[in-house]
Amino acid sequence: MGSHRRPALSGLDRSTRVTVLSAAAATAAAALAATPAGAAPQDTPATTKAKVDRLFEQAEKATEAYNKADERADTLRKQVERAKDSVARGQERINTMRGALGSLAGAQYRSGGIDPSLALVLSSDPDAYLDKAAALDRISARQAGELTDLQKAQRSLAQERTEAGHKLSELEKSRTAVARHKRSVEHKLAKARKLLNSLSAQDREGYDRASRSGRDDMPDLGGAAPSSSRAAAAIAAARSAVGKPYVWGANGPSGFDCSGLTQWSYAQAGVGLPRTSQAQRYAxxxxxxxxxxxxxxxxYRDDASHIGMYMGNGQVVHAPYPGAPVRYDPVGMMPVSSVTRI
Incomplete structure (x- = not known):
């Protein structure tokens, strides 16, 4: 008997992840498309800063939309894998039952091909013959019932597999669209960097101080104690990630987005967190x-589209945005929407 696993459905590899085009992603990308490309001649440092902040905010929202899609794709992939295994096991059992029923059918044919009364006369042990015949009938009925049940289960599992296949097909269809929107976001981020580079050195330093200080050294975190031993372990992990690059949809260990950093940090403490910042705020x-x-x-923000870890003395560690490494910043760098204790 060979392996019960069936060949994988098309599109089940990890490349199907981060492929669902959510409404949030489309909205964010559309908003990005409407954002001016560069600093206009009449722009002041303040208006340039506002444009850059808007671009970064939209990019963070789009990243969270991709992370939601990633979770959905991963959940679907696991469901399909379980369905495939169940179908394969059911098919293997059915094949075994069919073989057994075939043997019984042959025995019944050989016994039933003779008139029962004559077979009884010819039997050297009439009592044993009757017992055998009755047992054969019972076994056949029982196994036929099991086969019927298995066939029903197989049809149900086959339907689930078909539905999962349709979902995967939709994931594949949306793949190109998502990649296009992601390229649009990255293009806008490049324009944001261009806007920043258009500022004078003094204005650029002022922007960094006013919004996101970009510290990669250890600030004075004061003497506040972590809320628990697992929080202490997560803090140590987050500190070790300082300086690592921001990477779209990444949750470590070599790169992170904002919710990927917090998820990975708490994972090092043995705590499982959801993938997105919106879900982590309720964890x-x-x-x-x-x-x-x-x-x-x-x-941060009303929609919790950004998240960081509080480190003490008014400081957080977070993965800011593409092009900026994991770093320390003041907790008030953006409007705070909630603080969650894990």
Whole structure:
């Protein structure tokens, strides 16, 4: 008997991940498409800064949309794998039952081909013959019932597999569209960098100080204690990631996006967090910003499209945006929407 696994459905490899085009991604990409490409001659440093901030905000929202798609694709892939295994096991059992029923059918034919009364007369042990015949009938009926049940289960599993195949087909169809939107976002981020480079050195330094300081050295974190031992372990992991690059949809260890950093950091402490910042804000108990302790997750903006880890003394560590490494920044760098204790 060979392996019960069936050949993989087309598109089940990891390349199907991050392929669902969500409405949020489309909205963000459309908004990006409407953003001016570069600094107009009349732009002031303040308006240029506002354009850059808007581009970064839109890019972060789009990244979270991709992460949601990644989770959905991964969940679907696992469901399809389980369905394939179930179908294959059911098919293997059916094949075994068919073989057994074939043998019984042959025996019944050989026995049933003779008139039962004559077979009884010819039998050297009439009692044994009757017992055997009755047992044969019972076994046949039982196995036929099992076969019927298995066939029903197989049809159900086959339907699930068909539906999963349709979903995977849709994932493949959306793949090109998502890649196109992602390229659009990256193109806008390149324009944001161009805008920043158009500022004078003094204005650029002022922008960094006012919005995202970009510290990669260890700031004074004060003496606040982490809320738990697992928070302490997550803090140590996040510190070790400082300086690693921001990477689209990455959750470590060589690169991160904002929610990927917090997810990976807590994973090193043995704690599983959801993949997106919107889901992470509800992964624990929310506390006021005034009661924040090291290890708490700080979500930003009303839609929680960005997240970082509070480190103490008004500082967070986070993965800011493409082109900027994991670093420390003031907790008030953006509007805080919630603080979550894991």
């Amino acid at each position: 624990g108990r929310q506390v006021p910003m005034s009661q924040a302790q090291p290890g708490d997750l700080v979500a």
